[in-house]
Structures are given as C-alpha cells and as structure tokens.
Amino acid sequence: MKELLEQFLIETRELVQSAAEDLLALEASPGDVEAVNRVFRAFHTLKGSVGLFDYPPWFALLHAAEDGLSAARTGTVPADANLIDVSLETLDATARWADSIEKTGQLPGGATAEAGALAERYRHLLTPGPKARGADAAVLPGWALQLVDASADFGGKPSTAVRYRPRDDCFFTGDDPLGLVRKVPGLLAVSVAPAAPWRSGEEFDAFACNLDITLLTAAPREEAEAVFRLVGDQVTVVDMPGGTRAAMAEPAVTPASGAVAAAILAEQVRVLAAMNGSDTDAGRLEASARAAANALLSVGQDGDARRCERMLGRGSDALREVIESVLAGGPMGPSPTEASEPTEQSQPLGGDAVRTLRVDAARLDALLALIGELVIARNAFGHLTTRAEAGESAGTLIRAIREADTNIGRLSITLHRSVMSLRLTPLSQVFRRFARLVREAARALGKNVVLHIEGEDTEADRGIVESLFEPLLHVVRNALDHGLEDAATRRRGGKPEAGHIRIEASQDGDSVVVTVSDDGRGIDPAFLRRRAVERGLRSTEAVAAMDDDAVTDLIFAPGFSTAEVIGALSGRGVGMDAVRAAAERMGGRVSVESRIGRGTVVRLHLPRTIALTRVMVVRASGESYGVAMDAIVEVVRKPRAGIHAVAGGNATVLRDQTVPVVRLVDLLGHEGVSLATQEALLLIVRAAEGTIALEVDRFEERIDAIIRPPSGLVRSVLGVAGTTLLGDGRVLLVLDPASILASAPSVGRQTWEGR
Amino acid sequence: MAVVRQTDAEPGAPIRLEGVCPVEDAETLAALILDDPNAPVNWTACTRMHTAVYQVLLRMRPTVLGPCGDPFVDAWLTPLGPE
Numbered sequence A: 001m002k003e004l005l006e007q008f009l010i011e012t013r014e015l016v017q018s019a020a021e022d023l024l025a026l027e028a029s030p031g032d033v034e035a036v037n038r039v040f041r042a043f044h045t046l047k048g049s050v051g052l053f054d055y056p057p058w059f060a061l062l063h064a065a066e067d068g069l070s071a072a073r074t075g076t077v078p079a080d081a082n083l084i085d086v087s088l089e090t091l092d093a094t095a096r097w098a099d100s101i102e103k104t105g106q107l108p109g110g111a112t113a114e115a116g117a118l119a120e121r122y123r124h125l126l127t128p129g130p131k132a133r134g135a136d137a138a139v140l141p142g143w144a145l146q147l148v149d150a151s152a153d154f155g156g157k158p159s160t161a162v163r164y165r166p167r168d169d170c171f172f173t174g175d176d177p178l179g180l181v182r183k184v185p186g187l188l189a190v191s192v193a194p195a196a197p198w199r200s201g202e203e204f205d206a207f208a209c210n211l212d213i214t215l216l217t218a219a220p221r222e223e224a225e226a227v228f229r230l231v232g233d234q235v236t237v238v239d240m241p242g243g244t245r246a247a248m249a250e251p252a253v254t255p256a257s258g259a260v261a262a263a264i265l266a267e268q269v270r271v272l273a274a275m276n277g278s279d280t281d282a283g284r285l286e287a288s289a290r291a292a293a294n295a296l297l298s299v300g301q302d303g304d305a306r307r308c309e310r311m312l313g314r315g316s317d318a319l320r321e322v323i324e325s326v327l328a329g330g331p332m333g334p335s336p337t338e339a340s341e342p343t344e345q346s347q348p349l350g351g352d353a354v355r356t357l358r359v360d361a362a363r364l365d366a367l368l369a370l371i372g373e374l375v376i377a378r379n380a381f382g383h384l385t386t387r388a389e390a391g392e393s394a395g396t397l398i399r400a401i402r403e404a405d406t407n408i409g410r411l412s413i414t415l416h417r418s419v420m421s422l423r424l425t426p427l428s429q430v431f432r433r434f435a436r437l438v439r440e441a442a443r444a445l446g447k448n449v450v451l452h453i454e455g456e457d458t459e460a461d462r463g464i465v466e467s468l469f470e471p472l473l474h475v476v477r478n479a480l481d482h483g484l485e486d487a488a489t490r491r492r493g494g495k496p497e498a499g500h501i502r503i504e505a506s507q508d509g510d511s512v513v514v515t516v517s518d519d520g521r522g523i524d525p526a527f528l529r530r531r532a533v534e535r536g537l538r539s540t541e542a543v544a545a546m547d548d549d550a551v552t553d554l555i556f557a558p559g560f561s562t563a564e565v566i567g568a569l570s571g572r573g574v575g576m577d578a579v580r581a582a583a584e585r586m587g588g589r590v591s592v593e594s595r596i597g598r599g600t601v602v603r604l605h606l607p608r609t610i611a612l613t614r615v616m617v618v619r620a621s622g623e624s625y626g627v628a629m630d631a632i633v634e635v636v637r638k639p640r641a642g643i644h645a646v647a648g649g650n651a652t653v654l655r656d657q658t659v660p661v662v663r664l665v666d667l668l669g670h671e672g673v674s675l676a677t678q679e680a681l682l683l684i685v686r687a688a689e690g691t692i693a694l695e696v697d698r699f700e701e702r703i704d705a706i707i708r709p710p711s712g713l714v715r716s717v718l719g720v721a722g723t724t725l726l727g728d729g730r731v732l733l734v735l736d737p738a739s740i741l742a743s744a745p746s747v748g749r750q751t752w753e754g755r
Numbered sequence B: 001m002a003v004v005r006q007t008d009a010e011p012g013a014p015i016r017l018e019g020v021c022p023v024e025d026a027e028t029l030a031a032l033i034l035d036d037p038n039a040p041v042n043w044t045a046c047t048r049m050h051t052a053v054y055q056v057l058l059r060m061r062p063t064v065l066g067p068c069g070d071p072f073v074d075a076w077l078t079p080l081g082p083e
Helices: A002-028 A033-052 A056-074 A081-104 A111-126 A142-150 A177-182 A221-227 A229-234 A255-275 A282-298 A302-329 A336-340 A361-389 A394-422 A428-445 A462-483 A487-492 A525-534 A540-545 A548-556 A576-585 A664-668 A712-716 A737-743 A745-753 B025-035 B051-060 B071-076
Strands: A159-164 A187-194 A211-217 A235-240 A424-426 A449-454 A459-461 A499-508 A511-518 A589-595 A599-607 A613-620 A623-628 A632-639 A643-646 A649-654 A657-663 A679-687 A690-696 A698-705 A720-725 A731-735 B015-021 B041-049
Touching (some): A002 A462, A033 A428, A142 A187, A142 A211, A142 A235, A142 A302, A159 A221, A221 A229, A459 A599, A462 A576, A623 A698, A664 A690, A679 A737, B015 B025, B041 B071
Antiparallel strands (some): A589 A599, A613 A623, A643 A649
16 A cells, blocks of 8 residues: 555656646647647546545546646637646645645645635636636535534534445455444444445345445544554545534535536426426436436536435435435535644645665675776776877777777676666556556446456566556556446356456566456447548548558547547546557557457557667768667668659659658758769658658768657657767767657658558 | 244244344344345344344345344444335
C-alpha cells in the first residue's frame, strides 16, 4: 500500500508539472489544439490515479476539471484565460494535497471546501448564464449524508463517517467486520447493506462477505481509524463538519449536483407527484428512477443514485421522497466551523521529496573497479604526451593514441552499462498497482474479471518503469471497458463467464516486451473501417485497400475512439493514441493483434535501458543533423536518373519497391539549393506509414551518443527527438523522421498517394 | 452450536439462535432457512452475533421474533424482517 502511494505521489507531481507547462504553452499560443489535448490527458490520468485511492473531494474536483477540459477539446467552451486560471489553481491544489498526503496520509483541512469551490468554477464555465447558487459547495459523499439523515443523535457536532467494505474472503481470514464496528466509540448511526446486489438464483455462499458497512461516530477521526487500522485498505474515513442538520439541508440548493442535475431531479419530483401515488404506470416510474439515478451518477453522487434505483420496487411515493431528500440534503457549503478551522494548508508542506535508490553493494564495488581502470587508462595519455615531446614519429604515436582511445571507449561503455544497471527496477512495481485497479474497475462495470500477472520480475530502467504505468493503464482500461463482454454475452458465446486479462512482461534481447491480452470480443476491422471513414481519418477507398492488421492499427490514430458510449473508465477518445505517443517517447513501440470473438493482444516493446544510441550524422543545406541508426533501414546512392517525378513528388525504385523520395531540406523548410550531383544520397528510413527515402547532401560520421530529450526552446521544434554533443563541442539536433513526416502532411500525403 | 431447531419440528416452527453465534453458524442457519423459508427466526437468546450470521438474515430476510439478545444488533441493526 505504501509503495503504491509513493508511486502515486511521484507520478502526480510529474503530471502536475507537465500539465502546468502545457497550460502555460496554451496561454502563450491560444488555440493550440495539441496543448489542450495534452492538458486533458494529464488531468484524465490524474483523475484515474486519484480514483485508486479514496480522496472523494479530490476525485470530484478532477472529474469536474476533466469535464471542463473535455468541453474545451471539442470547442464547446473556449480554452481561454478563465479555464487556464482555474486549471492552474487546480494543479496547485493537487500538488499541495499530494504533499499533505505524503506527510500525514490525508488531505489537509479545508481541502473539501476548496475542491468544491474549484469544481463549481469548472461547472460555471460549462453553464454560462445565471450563476448557480451556493457556489462554494463542498462535496461530501452521498453515503455519509445518508448516515446523517439516519442518525437520531446527530447533534450538529463535527463527526466522523466511516465506510467499511470488507473483502469477500474476510470471514476466512477470521475477520468479524461488525465485531470491529462494535469497538467504535461514540457511535451515532450504523447501516449495513449489500455491497453488490444479491444475485438471485445463485446458490447463496454464506461465507462470502458482501456487505457495505457505513457508520457515523462522534469520535474524532484518529480514534475511528485506530479501530480499523488492520483493515485500513477496506475503509474510507470522511470528516463530517459540524453544523445543524437544517444547515446541511438548506432547501433546493444542490451545488454539487450542478444546475442541470438539480433540474432533472426536480422534474422527476414533478412527474412522480403527478402520478399521485398510483403505481400502475411501472414504465414511467422506472424512467423516472433511471433519469434521477443517471443525473446523480453524472455528478458523482453514486450512493444517492443507487438509493434511487433501490426505490424502484417501492412505488412512486418512496422514490419521490428519496429524490426530494437528495435535493434538500445535498452536499453543503462550507459551514462556519469548517471555515474557522485552523487552515493547515497555509503551513509549508512537503518540500522536495527525497528520491532514493537502493543499490546492491556488489554493483557499487564493480563500479569502483571500473573507475580505477579508467584512471589508469587516462594515465596512458600523460605517457603519450611525454613520448610526443621526445619527438617520437607520428606513425607510432597514432597507433598508441588509437589504442588508448579504444581502451577508454570500451571502459566508458562498460561504465555506462553498469550505471544503467543500478537503475534497473523490477516491473512488479507497476504491475502490482493493477491488482486493485482491475478489481475495482471490474466491480464498477459489473464484470467478472480474473487478472493474471506474469514476469513481474523482469527489470527495466527506472525511468521506463515509472513512465510505463500511464500507457499500461489506458490499455488495461480499454481491455476492461471495451474488450471484455458482460457475463451474459460471454455465456452466449460459449466462453467462461469470468473474463481474463493477462499482463505479462519478458525480456527480449535489449528490450522489454509488456503484453496485455484479454479474451474478450476482439476488434472488428469492419467496424474500424466504418469508424475511420466517419471520423474523416481515412477515405473509403483507403480503408478498403488496407489489410485487417493495418486497420486494427488505426486504434492508435489520434482522435480515434471506438467506444459507442462514454464509459466511466475510458472511451473519451484518449487512450490508445496516448499509448503510442508514450511508447515512442520511451523509445519503444506498440502493436496490436486481435481476432474477433477471441480477444485482443497489445504489445509494448520498450527499451530495457536508456541506452547509448548510434546516430548517423548527415548534412543538409550546410547544417549537420543526426538521425538515430535504428530508424535507418539502409543508406543508398542512387543515380539521379533513377529518381522519377511522379504525381505530387519524387519516387525511386528500390529492390522492386517504389519508395517516395523527400529532400530533408524541404522537410525542414529550408531554402535549399538543389545540388547538381550525379548521385543522390538517400537514407531509407522507417516512418509510420512505411519506408521513405530522405535525400541528404552528405553523410558524415557515426557516433555513439546519449540523446537528451528536447528541453527549453528545442522542445517546441517539431520533429526533434533530442540533442547530443559532438566531439568538437557543437550541439547536434537529432531528428525524428517519422514525426517530421507526420507534421508535413503536404509532403507526406502527396508522396503516399503517389505510391 | 448455537442454531437450534427441533428435528421433528413442524414446518413454520421457529429457528432459535442461542448464546454466541460464531461464523460457522452462518451456513447452518442458511441451510435451515432454505429448508423452510417460512420459518421465523427467534434471536432473543442470541448474545453475540457474528457478521456472517447477520449477513444470512440480511440476505434471506426471514421473519425475526422479538428483540435481538445481542445489544449491539438490537441498538443499531434493527429492524430486520421480510422485505
């Protein structure tokens, strides 16, 4: 649990950082669609990770932020200063809360009110017009408010609400959940309900616990937590601010529900009242219950939504009462007591988290030995200088220098490898987080899912492991949400009722392969073809010409979401393109394989370490550029006569294959003079859509380099994979041919269609 | 064993919970109620009830007779009866 939290905090800070940068970039260049997308993705991921833990106000805030940004993506609301301001403040709050959780394990006092206020600002952006009342709403979960309703002794004093969901198998491990509840001092109310609806028709397993226990106590939080400390993972504790019940139930103000949800609820009350208690019209009753429940779900009041659904069988009056109670007793504004609480958040919190690394002593010893060798190798140069001064002939000196250089080269590579091995971390760190995630998501979706994890001992660089969670999360969510069918469909298809998701890792040479497979419905290429045309991503002819594998690969295209309905977990159109982007950022790639009815396999090939990259240095229009060797298929010289002008560009024939030829200078947008050389120098590179020939002026050298990711000014330049230093001290821009081609559609498209 | 029912009981005769009812009683109780869904459960003599036993009552909703002898259940977890 602790490790999980640490990971979460690290990741949260990174996401806050990158989202803040992107927001600032957006401020600098309004209307930057890609920046909006990046900000949205960061919030989407933040929301997902916060959802793993139980911080309801925080989650509700990020949910509201996501809605706001989602509207900005689609252009429904402008991505203007208002949105940027509130988003930056949300990020500030998020960073502060992460610090507080690191120090104290909980959100700071006042966080609930702050989250409510910020969330309301997002909602306000979405609903222009008359300002909703009660703008400073705090969000308390529905179950906690129900307890207040149920408690006869709730005297308006601050109290603590606890929700305890014992694990299914808790009886086997000797737990007596109610036994713990008995020990809670100062009980005000207890409620026990089934955690999931009882499944009728199935044999009742008396030893499987399916209970959702909620309680309200006058005891302070610490005392309540102490009772449940052994089952802390199954418990949510919420501080209930004081205030009279009347104050909580300020009529007709449902700030957390938002104006829309409140209107929907009020409408249901009207409809139900018109039914006058007659339960004859079951259809209308059901429609009302469903509408109310959906409205409540949409604003995160899941407990109340369930309450509405339960009332379905009890007639229109019962349902109306519930809706009215939700409308009246909805989440409240910050009460005087809470406002007067000492504001912990003003204290300096957090500070720089210490990043430590545990290292095997033997590995350090090996490093020390290498450094020793390096010092000796360097001494050889001193000796060589003396020999040169003594007037030794250049010929013998050159041989000696080359020898010393080789020696140092060998040592530096070994040293690099050893240091990299210090950073190796097992993937179990990431995989472990999925157990809980899959379990909870499966429960939320009402699916029965078995998760298998294999190869979690496989090691990869810390940086890779830390960046792996986000893309993996998207893939697993997709498998859960869209891949696996519900139990009934599976039964009809002759499959076992429980869906299987398998996360595997293995080492393959210098790379790590992470595979996520499910035995769900698979991806239907015909559906993808239709969708690609609908979304305007490809033309009808183009998709008809593509084979099924290429079509399946389209799920990684930006703006391509196959979800019919926006699910709670995924399906907002982010995800798979973010996965590909993340994999490529890490220097890896992702592929998908799918069979209808059999399931889907997504493979992430990632580098095991941040390795030395071999870079080819080329010259184009007087400048040197690097291109990573692994992007280069081959290097050819072609007589000019072999390059033909075709519709929209040039092409040449290479081993019986037509390859488009693009001049690097054109791609970079330089004014290049065409060289009247007899031969064209071509770099054959792999790009997203196939192979392409890049024409350059000259090949220079091949070097081993550690490519630094672009930062600062260079970051905003498209098509730059990073920078490295040349031996003479010059900075070399290392290009990423695939992204240059993608960002130069005119060149890319015409050559492709001319193929 | 704290779940009691006379072996020659007429259908509808009450099932009695007596003394401390530990986790094992859950299965016995569930089986008895399944056997005779109309039998009420008399819990006045039960002094302490395990969660699993309570869950059986919550799930199967038999008619319960009298106040529960377990003060905690009596104070916080009643009423409990047919839906």
